[in-house]
Amino acid sequence: MTTLAKPDMTVNLAGIPLRNPVMTASGTFGYGEEFAEYVDLESIGAFVTKGLSLKARAGNPTPRIVETPGGMLNAIGLQNVGIDAFISKKVPFLRSVNTPAIANFFGNTIDEYAEMASRLDEIPEVAALEINISCPNVKHGGIVFGTDPDSAASVVTACRAATKKPLIVKLSPNVTDVVVMAKACETAGADALSLINTLTGMAIDLNRRKPVLANVTGGFSGPAIKPIALRMVWQVAKAVKLPIIGIGGIMNATDALEFMLAGATAIQVGTASFINPGAAQKIAEDMEAWLAANGVADVKSLIGALET
Amino acid sequence: MTTLAKPDMTVNLAGIPLRNPVMTASGTFGYGEEFAEYVDLESIGAFVTKGLSLKARAGNPTPRIVETPGGMLNAIGLQNVGIDAFISKKVPFLRSVNTPAIANFFGNTIDEYAEMASRLDEIPEVAALEINISCPNVKHGGIVFGTDPDSAASVVTACRAATKKPLIVKLSPNVTDVVVMAKACETAGADALSLINTLTGMAIDLNRRKPVLANVTGGFSGPAIKPIALRMVWQVAKAVKLPIIGIGGIMNATDALEFMLAGATAIQVGTASFINPGAAQKIAEDMEAWLAANGVADVKSLIGALET
Amino acid sequence: MQFTSLILSNVEVSPGYWRMRMTAPPECASAHPGQFIMVRVNGAIDPLLRRPFGIFDLGTYTPAQSGGVSQPYLEMLYRVVGKGTAMLSTLHENDLLDLLAPLGKGFELRTADEEKLIVGGGVGLAPLYLLAKELVKNSKVRLFAGGRTRDDILCITEFERLGVECYTATEDGSLGECGLVTEALLRRLDQLQGKAAIYACGPHGMLNAVANIAATRNIPCQVSLEGYMACGVGACLGCVAPGHSHSSETPDFRCVCTEGPVFESGELKWRD
Amino acid sequence: MQFTSLILSNVEVSPGYWRMRMTAPPECASAHPGQFIMVRVNGAIDPLLRRPFGIFDLGTYTPAQSGGVSQPYLEMLYRVVGKGTAMLSTLHENDLLDLLAPLGKGFELRTADEEKLIVGGGVGLAPLYLLAKELVKNSKVRLFAGGRTRDDILCITEFERLGVECYTATEDGSLGECGLVTEALLRRLDQLQGKAAIYACGPHGMLNAVANIAATRNIPCQVSLEGYMACGVGACLGCVAPGHSHSSETPDFRCVCTEGPVFESGELKWRD
């Protein structure tokens, strides 16, 4: 047997060099600090903050969480500390960690998105911006930005003008054709796409005859959604030139590598961090071990390498 | 303790009286016969045939099936015996069973849909028609009828003109707004809506670097999809006047009753019949037992009774 | 911290209530009463999420093999209510469990000069035993244990062995007084001369009643909350509870898994 | 039929290969060699689908309790390859399993005047033992067993005990001949004087080679196929295999679970 050479795990995500393709997903890894006890933050490629908004948001009433077969629903309601408290309370920690931090953010109007982008642009500790477009447009009857290509493009155009940092657009899976959305964001100036955000789902408590979540519906995540996420990543990767971050039900290194074969340059670990707070690090380590064991010298050689 | 009165389990589905709300889902119960050993066909409300087309279809190459976390993907490719063999070989069996048989069908063009509807209209043993609109329109670049409200409405209008039997339209979940689709079908003359059909998903075999399914993508079903199905049934039930048949990941009586609370008049058992061929009968029995134990005299009182 | 624990025993102590003892690393031996653990029921995806449980007891045992060096263990007392707890109840000695522990903020033990009144409803007693064990070192401790039936009154003997004076009440009168445990608490408070402090864990309605009693009489009161949890480490924000000044206009949510599960009752929002 | 079966034993017979004996209702006692069962690994949703396995053996045992009345059992021989089989291997005596059995169409036993040549690759031997048990009643039977290493050659002693003459071949030469089992089969066919019939089960490549040999020499041949199955009862159409005249223009699919799993090799499509 030949000795196993250490594989090259680095990838380049829209200009940001990552030590490996494993990122953590927004809303599932706090602001990084929360996991410092369980994950060596310098063992993963990058981490993404909880979604930020201009003002602090308190979020929805409880229950906010419910388990479903192979997955979970959440209706946190985008609770976050707001951009000011983020800068004063969370950024100092980011400075102490030698791993790119990506700020996920949202707004209720296009102007709010643009303002958030320009505020985040000023923070040196923020390596890139991830736009969550799965939010209702309060000015247009609450239609979700991320389900309409024109709205999505307007958000991206406005943010593009407001920042020079790499701009990742996070796509919603609750659409008829995710490729249309992806292309609209590419044309509007996105540097990368991440997908998928949560699907919309619902759970009912039969005995109480009520929805389980106080918000009635919630975002569906976890292993159950993986087949949908994998399909969408594959569709989008074939259709756009941008690097893609695969997200959705990734629980282990096999899942992560499957997303790379489908066309992802990097992946994000979401719900898995709730079940195993050390998941992201473990996935990065196991990916490397798989590459070594299978004689794959460079993880980049797997990107889009699916044979169809 | 009072003695448990036998609850009224009957429902009326667009003019068809059902002994109980439990139906079997198309493609998961063969043509009825296959399950005669495991299910007393007269213990359930109705059963739905495998999707039928004008000509016999051989379906896709294999593998056609793969298990995913909490669900499965199938890419059968609508294999079926065709309308002529259905009439000669399958209908005689339907005649022997005192339970409404519903014919699920599809076409590649609007004309084919209409022709199927008129052929099925002539078969006395067919109690109602269920249109599967999750098929690509070969005349229009393969856009799936069920993802475009105008195409869907055209199909329904054409079928409506071709049959006097109750017309159920089976909605695809792979859309941005299922309510738009539901309303389009209602306006075009549907008598009932069934939802959801399968979501589109994909699975990858890491070691072979290939999709697991020969067809690359497949239809995603099973318990994993229940939160999405429940949400869509609830959304549609609020928006239309038509009776609704809830489908998606129903494994037991609790699931079935949850769909009724969300607004379904009846439900269909799909993937569950693969795991437990007696599932449909068991669900009907357990629903009745639940009603009796909870002092609910009439199952109809649960339809849409969710308190939000 | 995250660790793999070996089950030492798992026994049904009352119909539907189980007590499980499992090995713990030395870092857990100093867990505070009121802290909790998150249990991964099994390695598969069903159930997917960890389940939170209080720490019922801590101690050490001497394994047969390891040459007589004593090892820490922790215990939980749990009620079978759904899928996860049903699966837990099927586990045996020598099975392994993946745990996060100790998590959250426990009870404040306070000063010795107060009478400590512990109020537990059903399985809410679980985290109160370890608390009582600490409190009896310095203070007079009384337990008010309530439940629906006698089967829901747990481990009273254990509390008595600590020297805790126990009052029990059941809704059906099958054990102790018939009625709510808060009535016994109120009677005791009426008699009380010196200072007192309340510690409570149980159904939300009971905690609400206790919090109102404490507020009216101006007695310090800590409550341990439950909340649907995904992560247990402050990341998902699923477990929050409305804080004292919460309203839909000026929301004020507290994170149960990191700021709690134990709160001063005055910090939280209650119904009158 | 669907029934709940009690596991009587579950033992590892070779590294990674297990043999499980379980109770069966009287209706199963008459299952045909080559028929199969669908096993629900557990009642949860992971794994969701049943797993198909051949019937390795049938018999009766006398339970200690039931007053000496003998009861039927069935056995399966399985290889641990993934999640479901890994879970099966952790089950114990007295655990319960939900089964559908017997399913599908088994082997045709044919007439006595032929020499029966059984070809099995790895765990493909599983359904061939019960077949051999029937065939030895009337015919001369030879077994050609192939595998990657000696660990993949299973239960040869059992076949020998039936009076079957056994030839083995392994790819690494660790047992029997070094090479493919089809070579031994070919040699036997060259020597053969009278009539013969082939029965085969194993990896698809091996079946293909055997089918081609049988076609060239015009020897009747039955093969038992595997196919990804959801239902096992002909409803999902997931398990199909291309029939003899299959092409993408004139498709001809056979349902493995109801028309098979055993087919005349001439009914199916093979690569030359």
Ligand SMILES: Cc1cc2nc3c(=O)[nH]c(=O)nc-3n(C[C@H](O)[C@H](O)[C@H](O)COP(=O)(O)OP(=O)(O)OC[C@H]3O[C@@H](n4cnc5c(N)ncnc54)[C@H](O)[C@@H]3O)c2cc1C
């Ligand atoms: C901090 C804390 C400490 C707890 N301590 C104990 C204890 O010591 N002993 C004990 O028996 N129980 C305790 N509980 C409640 C216990 O977590 C639930 O009974 C258990 O999670 C139910 O799981 P299940 O799978 O059996 O039920 P299911 O109903 O199947 O669970 C479904 C989901 O709901 C959640 N859930 C259900 N009931 C509760 C609940 N009451 N509180 C929070 N989440 C719930 C589960 O965690 C799971 O995510 C505690 C809860 C919390 C938050």
Ligand SMILES: Cc1cc2nc3c(=O)[nH]c(=O)nc-3n(C[C@H](O)[C@H](O)[C@H](O)COP(=O)(O)OP(=O)(O)OC[C@H]3O[C@@H](n4cnc5c(N)ncnc54)[C@H](O)[C@@H]3O)c2cc1C
């Ligand atoms: C008619 C028939 C008879 C069989 N008899 C035997 C037997 O006697 N002994 C034995 O060891 N194996 C037998 N197999 C193969 C056995 O079914 C698979 O090895 C088993 O299903 C793998 O399950 P898993 O969960 O361990 O693997 P996983 O890879 O986790 O399974 C994932 C999915 O793929 C399916 N699958 C995986 N491998 C196969 C395969 N080779 N054939 C069909 N489906 C597969 C599983 O059923 C499951 O749906 C038979 C298969 C068929 C179709």
Ligand SMILES: Cc1cc2nc3c(=O)[nH]c(=O)nc-3n(C[C@H](O)[C@H](O)[C@H](O)COP(=O)(O)O)c2cc1C
């Ligand atoms: C509790 C929770 C909170 C989330 N919050 C955000 C958020 O603030 N912004 C965002 O873009 N995505 C958010 N997400 C979506 C995740 O980042 C991720 O896209 C999704 O959960 C799918 O991945 P998974 O299946 O690995 O969890 C959240 C998900 C969960 C479960």
Ligand SMILES: Cc1cc2nc3c(=O)[nH]c(=O)nc-3n(C[C@H](O)[C@H](O)[C@H](O)COP(=O)(O)O)c2cc1C
């Ligand atoms: C193997 C398979 C074949 C199917 N074939 C059809 C079909 O022919 N026509 C149709 O309308 N739906 C078909 N469906 C979809 C089901 O009827 C049902 O809508 C879907 O599986 C969701 O329900 P479930 O989660 O209970 O399985 C098929 C589903 C499966 C799993």
Ligand code: FES
């Ligand atoms: S359980 Fe996740 S934040 Fe408390």
Ligand code: FES
């Ligand atoms: S396994 Fe379903 S048809 Fe054969």
